[in-house]
Amino acid sequence: MSLRDYGWDEHFAEAFGRLHDAALEPARVTRAAAAIFRVRGETYHGQATLAGKLRHGAATSAELPAVGDWVALRSPSSGDPRIDAVLPRRSMLSRNVAGKRTSEQVVAANVDRVVVVMGLDRDFNLRRLERYLTAIRESGAQPLVLLNKTDLCEETDARAAEVREVAPGVPVLLASCKYGDGVDAVRSHVGAGETAVLVGSSGAGKSTLINRLLGEVVQPTRETREDDDRGRHTTTHRELFRLPGGGLLIDSPGIRELQLWGGESSLQQAFDDIDELARGCRFRDCTHGEETGCAVIAAVESGELAVERLENFRELQKELRYLEKKQNESAQRAEKKKWRSIRKEYRRFTKKRGR
Ligand SMILES: Nc1nc2c(ncn2[C@@H]2O[C@H](COP(=O)(O)OP(=O)(O)OP(=O)(O)O)[C@@H](O)[C@H]2O)c(=O)[nH]1
Ligand SMILES: [Mg+2]
Ligand SMILES: [Zn+2]
Numbered sequence: 289m290s291l292r293d294y295g296w297d298e299h300f301a302e303a304f305g306r307l308h309d310a311a312l313e314p315a316r317v318t319r320a321a322a323a324i325f326r327v328r329g330e331t332y333h334g335q336a337t338l339a340g341k342l343r344h345g346a347a348t349s350a351e352l353p354a355v356g357d358w359v360a361l362r363s364p365s366s367g368d369p370r371i372d373a374v375l376p377r378r379s380m381l382s383r384n385v386a387g388k389r390t391s392e393q394v395v396a397a398n399v400d401r402v403v404v405v406m407g408l409d410r411d412f413n414l415r416r417l418e419r420y421l422t423a424i425r426e427s428g429a430q431p432l433v434l435l436n437k438t439d440l441c442e443e444t445d446a447r448a449a450e451v452r453e454v455a456p457g458v459p460v461l462l463a464s465c466k467y468g469d470g471v472d473a474v475r476s477h478v479g480a481g482e483t484a485v486l487v488g489s490s491g492a493g494k495s496t497l498i499n500r501l502l503g504e505v506v507q508p509t510r511e512t513r514e515d516d517d518r519g520r521h522t523t524t525h526r527e528l529f530r531l532p533g534g535g536l537l538i539d540s541p542g543i544r545e546l547q548l549w550g551g552e553s554s555l556q557q558a559f560d561d562i563d564e565l566a567r568g569c570r571f572r573d574c575t576h577g578e579e580t581g582c583a584v585i586a587a588v589e590s591g592e593l594a595v596e597r598l599e600n601f602r603e604l605q606k607e608l609r610y611l612e613k614k615q616n617e618s619a620q621r622a623e624k625k626k627w628r629s630i631r632k633e634y635r636r637f638t639k640k641r642g643r
Contacts, residue, residue, distance in 0.1 A: 490542025491519020
């Protein structure tokens with residue numbers, strides 16, 4: 289198996305070459321769980337741990353390897369392979385880890401496509417889809433929507449039309465992964481050497497799709513709860529698989545709600561209809577709330593724009609603005625800390641000189 293089969297190309301080869309270290313070997317992270325990684329290199333595939341300098345040198349956890357990353361591996365043949373460096377990413381899907389402090393978590397790195405898998409049962413939710421699409425616009429990867437469980441839905445075409453409405457220009461596929469209908473179409477969107485990550489709620493059928501496309505059961509699946517169609521969080525780690533046809537697919541654990549990470553420009557892209565309408569607003573910084581002369585609200589009133597879409601837009605906008613504020617605060621904190629330590633260093637220095 290060559291590195292190219294795993295998506296290696298000139299871009300990464302160049303970045304690797306710049307490390308100028310003959311003891312290093314490139315490899316791709318195929319699984320990440322806590323501090324233990326599985327990697328795939330030309331000669332070595334198996335476990336690897338983080339080199340101390342990478343672990344301690346990383347300013348944030350987002351700089352540590354994630355599934356899909358290309359890394360530089362030290363002494364893979366010695367029995368103690370260490371990840372020395374993470375090669376610059378071409379794209380990455382990130383989310384905000386919920387908690388007191390905001391922090392970025394990389395869901396998957398170097399992905400060409402993000403496939404949102406959504407069940408046509410009670411999982412179907414256009415607002416959640418809008419949230420995903422906003423995050424994907426930030427990632428640098430192309431979105432794809434897979435509406436799964438067509439066998440459970442009578443109005444598949446109507447549902448697909450609703451999705452197209454909120455996701456203009458995004459390919460929408462219909463499938464029944466359990467029975468195999470429509471899954472082959474996914475293959476044509478993940479070419480040889482390309483990488484796609486599956487995201488969606490627990491129980492949407494991501495692992496079922498992986499098993500179908502690989503033609504064997506590589507991932508466990510579990511039935512959803514009867515009362516609300518929710519899944520049971522069966523997949524617990526992100527893992528990359530190679531399809532017989534050559535594409536690479538990352539399975540991921542279901543998430544209840546993807547917290548956004550990124551800037552407001554992703555929102556403009558995911559809601560380009562609102563962005564377009566907003567050009568007609570009287571005020572340039574119109575929030576499309578209470579302002580007079582708002583063209584977006586006028587579009588809601590005329591029935592051109594769904595009020596739920598506008599409400600969701602405003603909610604996501606609020607989330608991104610809050611995130612930005614938090615990021616500024618933590619940057620300020622880091623700056624203060626730096627100056628404190630410089631002053632301390634200086635005092636120690638002058639004291640020594642005085643003695
Ligand atoms: N009826 C029907 N059931 C499906 C379909 N696809 C998947 N399922 C079922 O949905 C349940 C959940 O599927 P999984 O593949 O485990 O879902 P998942 O998205 O991987 O869930 P997590 O790993 O928890 O995130 C299983 O019982 C599958 O058999 C489908 O097309 N139709
Ligand atoms: Mg799963
Ligand atoms: Zn407005």
